[in-house]
Amino acid sequence: MTSYNQSIFITGGARGLGLELSKKYLGEGFRVFAGIRQSNRVTDQLENLYPKQYIVIQVDVSDDQSVTEATVKIKKHADQLDVVINNAAARFKETLLSLDAIDIDTSLKAFNINTLGPLRVAKNLADLIKKGEMKVWVNISSEAGSIANCQRNSEFDYCMSKAALNMQSALLQNEWKEDQVKVLAIHPGWMKTDMGGERAPLSPRESAQAIYETIKKNKENVDKSTFIDYEGTPYPW
Numbered sequence: 001m002t003s004y005n006q007s008i009f010i011t012g013g014a015r016g017l018g019l020e021l022s023k024k025y026l027g028e029g030f031r032v033f034a035g036i037r038q039s040n041r042v043t044d045q046l047e048n049l050y051p052k053q054y055i056v057i058q059v060d061v062s063d064d065q066s067v068t069e070a071t072v073k074i075k076k077h078a079d080q081l082d083v084v085i086n087n088a089a090a091r092f093k094e095t096l097l098s099l100d101a102i103d104i105d106t107s108l109k110a111f112n113i114n115t116l117g118p119l120r121v122a123k124n125l126a127d128l129i130k131k132g133e134m135k136v137w138v139n140i141s142s143e144a145g146s147i148a149n150c151q152r153n154s155e156f157d158y159c160m161s162k163a164a165l166n167m168q169s170a171l172l173q174n175e176w177k178e179d180q181v182k183v184l185a186i187h188p189g190w191m192k193t194d195m196g197g198e199r200a201p202l203s204p205r206e207s208a209q210a211i212y213e214t215i216k217k218n219k220e221n222v223d224k225s226t227f228i229d230y231e232g233t234p235y236p237w
């Protein structure tokens, strides 16, 4: 096993925020396990640029077996992880349908990816994060998951899946307190990605840079669950 100072696993690493987080952590010298469903030109380039430091782990977080197999692959390379970022998520176009037209099958899919995906990852990688040095577990949440700030009257599945992810973050913080693992639910800002669209004010690169700093500054205080935005400002649950 080659030893790197620090290691991170990031889901949804092929595009958007996940890709920018991967690049940022590579630049900072981390060994990056990039969880992706399918390689593309950019991930191929990263593999060439960072042989050994950038490891592609094929994973579909909505599938139990896929997450179990991904875990086996990660464990071939690393016996601990410093940071895990559950970033993969889906926001289906059906999320915008009115209440009477809501498609329950699509809602189940959104829950399976956005909420149960991170839970599968937690179940499988708990032992590696507990052995890490930094011990930071990040769930990329959203302002859409804030119950206190809720303004919408649609997007039920996406908003509910992120609110439930916030609860998952709080439960995990309680569960891992004794192991000194810090759990962060982070709203990454409204970003120009396939999900956020062209009108968004923030680039995923800017968000990734800020999230990197925010994680460094908020890795203590395991007694309290934390929901913050990409700049570290507390967000109402």
Ligand SMILES: NC(=O)c1ccc[n+]([C@@H]2O[C@H](COP(=O)([O-])OP(=O)(O)OC[C@H]3O[C@@H](n4cnc5c(N)ncnc54)[C@H](OP(=O)(O)O)[C@@H]3O)[C@@H](O)[C@H]2O)c1
Pocket (backbone or CB within 6 Å): 011, 012, 013, 014, 015, 016, 017, 018, 036, 037, 038, 059, 060, 061, 062, 086, 087, 088, 089, 090, 113, 140, 141, 142, 143, 187, 188, 189, 190, 191, 192, 193, 194, 195, 196, 197, 200, 204
């Ligand atoms: N964009 C925004 O304005 C915004 C705002 C608030 C919160 N967020 C959150 O920020 C995170 C990143 O969003 P983004 O804007 O970068 O989204 P994006 O551009 O749509 O990228 C989503 C990523 O998730 C992956 N993914 C989707 N389903 C998956 C599955 N079943 N298994 C594994 N990977 C899967 C996609 O992989 P493929 O390439 O294989 O499809 C892709 O890499 C998400 O958690 C999102 O909810 C985004």
